[in-house]
Amino acid sequence: xxxxxxxxxxxxxxxxxxxxxxxxxxxxxxxxxxxxxxxxxxxxxxxxxxxxxxxxxxxxxxxxxxxxxxxxxxxxxxxxxxxxxxxxxxxxxxxxxxxxxxxxxxxxxxxxxxxxxxxxxxxxxxxxxxxxxxxxxxxxxxxxxxxxxxxxxxxxxxxxxxxxxxxxxxxxxxxxxxxxxxxxxxxxxxxxxxxxxxxxxxxxxxxxxxxx
Amino acid sequence: xxxxxxxxxxxxxxxxxxxxxxxxxxxxxxxxxxxxxxxxxxxxxxxxxxxxxxxxxxxxxxxxxxxxxxxxxxxxxxxxxxxxxxxxxxxxxxxxxxxxxxxxxxxxxxxxxxxxxxxxxxxxxxxxxxxxxxxxxxxxxxxxxxxxxxxxxxxxxxxxxxxxxxxxxxxxxxxxxxxxxxxxxxxxxxxxxxxxxxxxxxxxxxxxxxxxxxxxxxxxxxxxxxxxxxxxxxxxxxxxxxxxxxxxxxxxxxxxxxxxxxxxxxxxxxxxxxxxxxxxxx
Numbered sequence: 001x002x003x004x005x006x007x008x009x010x011x012x013x014x015x016x017x018x019x020x021x022x023x024x025x026x027x028x029x030x031x032x033x034x035x036x037x038x039x040x041x042x043x044x045x046x047x048x049x050x051x052x053x054x055x056x057x058x059x060x061x062x063x064x065x066x067x068x069x070x071x072x073x074x075x076x077x078x079x080x081x082x083x084x085x086x087x088x089x090x091x092x093x094x095x096x097x098x099x100x101x102x103x104x105x106x107x108x109x110x111x112x113x114x115x116x117x118x119x120x121x122x123x124x125x126x127x128x129x130x131x132x133x134x135x136x137x138x139x140x141x142x143x144x145x146x147x148x149x150x151x152x153x154x155x156x157x158x159x160x161x162x163x164x165x166x167x168x169x170x171x172x173x174x175x176x177x178x179x180x181x182x183x184x185x186x187x188x189x190x191x192x193x194x195x196x197x198x199x200x201x202x203x204x205x206x207x208x209x210x211x212x
Numbered sequence: 213x214x215x216x217x218x219x220x221x222x223x224x225x226x227x228x229x230x231x232x233x234x235x236x237x238x239x240x241x242x243x244x245x246x247x248x249x250x251x252x253x254x255x256x257x258x259x260x261x262x263x264x265x266x267x268x269x270x271x272x273x274x275x276x277x278x279x280x281x282x283x284x285x286x287x288x289x290x291x292x293x294x295x296x297x298x299x300x301x302x303x304x305x306x307x308x309x310x311x312x313x314x315x316x317x318x319x320x321x322x323x324x325x326x327x328x329x330x331x332x333x334x335x336x337x338x339x340x341x342x343x344x345x346x347x348x349x350x351x352x353x354x355x356x357x358x359x360x361x362x363x364x365x366x367x368x369x370x371x372x373x374x375x376x377x378x379x380x381x382x383x384x385x386x387x388x389x390x391x392x393x394x395x396x397x398x399x400x401x402x403x404x405x406x407x408x409x410x411x412x413x414x415x416x417x418x419x420x421x422x423x424x425x426x427x428x429x430x431x432x433x434x435x436x437x438x439x440x441x442x443x444x445x446x447x448x449x450x451x452x453x454x455x456x457x458x459x460x461x462x463x464x465x466x467x468x469x470x471x472x473x474x475x476x477x478x479x480x481x482x483x484x485x486x487x488x489x490x491x492x493x494x
Contacts, residue, residue, distance in 0.1 A: 112298055113339035117353035117405060118329035131343045
């Protein structure tokens with residue numbers, strides 16, 4: 001039982017890092033996705049490079065680079081800030097690709113119908129194509145979010161006191177090799193399941209409304 | 213929309229006169245019947261090597277219903293899509309109402325939008341917005357483009373849905389409607405912008421023949437109300453009975469045009485004879 005109370009201390013940090021990283025990713029992913037879709041090489045080539053670099057380097061390496069590199073030399077970042085920023089940037093790359101596939105899934109006739117009605121490109125995106133792309137992207141985005149909840153455990157490597165960090169500490173302090181990690185496993189499942197259920201509900205509700 | 217059609221322009225021979233009056237000396241003749249609502253001059257479009265439209269001229273006067281027929285690949289749809297700049301022509305000018313766009317010059321997004329607003333478009337695949345209710349489908353552009361209030365837009369939308377006999381569908385999503393109903397909603401959506409001309413791109417081709425009839429009935433009513441219409445279609449009976457002029461296109465150009473019965477029953481051009489025989493004698 002003492003393992004439980006010890007490991008639970010990490011929950012707020014896990015949630016904090018996950019939520020902040022998702023927020024950063026959700027916002028930065030959008031311009032990245034739009035740039036990636038642009039017919040202009042000056043936009044789509046850099047966007048593609050950024051996405052490939054962000055996804056191509058293991059998250060733990062990114063965190064070290066940001067925390068020890070940028071965090072020490074240029075600006076001071078505490079582990080939570082560095083962890084959220086690092087995971088946020090990586091999330092931006094993944095979410096950009098998810099957005100992009102969502103936008104690509106919307107039939108070109110929707111753009112044409114919007115243009116033919118005289119809607120501006122912005123209106124077409126915001127009112128017509130975007131909401132449909134969102135529906136298509138939602139399952140993939142929520143799968144990513146659930147994945148991030150678990151994979152955020154890499155922030156323990158730079159000293160964020162998340163669930164895994166607490167479990168490791170508890171294991172060292174008590175000498176129990178297995179119990180703290182079983183507790184950690186149970187907590188991740190308890191945190192992840194409601195998210196999965198919520199996303200499934202949201203998806204089927206949206207699906208009902210726009211069944212094709 | 214409430215254009216009162218001059219009865220004179222309904223007769224086929226007059227329509228042909230208007231069409232033939234490309235020379236400036238005939239301008240007076242044109243203005244007597246009202247200036248052309250749509251005027252295409254030297255319209256050309258190619259994709260790589262493939263010439264889709266080759267210097268096409270076409271004038272359509274107010275209240276006139278023009279049916280465009282011809283084999284696929286003739287350039288009919290491209291011509292229609294050039295009129296509201298869904299395709300940007302490589303050369304020539306497009307005039308709709310008082311909006312003129314010269315393909316030789318840079319076309320600004322603003323000019324393109326203004327021109328599109330004057331032309332309503334109905335697509336083969338309806339292209340309703342699946343995430344919006346039928347009412348919102350018809351109201352959205354009225355609010356965003358014409359600046360109508362939501363109440364104004366919705367009132368106008370209901371009026372138009374009434375007209376296509378689908379007012380009872382207003383609060384449902386398009387997926388709940390049949391193909392024929394969706395196409396009628398699409399017609400209402402285009403009419404809501406108070407266009408000066410309605411463009412139909414094979415509006416019944418995606419529908420089974422029976423359902424297509426209800427769409428054609430709505431289009432017929434629209435034609436009778438005096439709307440200027442350009443209809444790309446394979447529905448020869450519709451072209452014959454409803455249109456004022458049939459235009460036959462083949463290989464990127466207009467090969468023959470004139471009074472519907474004349475063109476359909478007695479085509480002069482060898483290519484139109486072949487095509488019309490294929491569609492009427494099956």
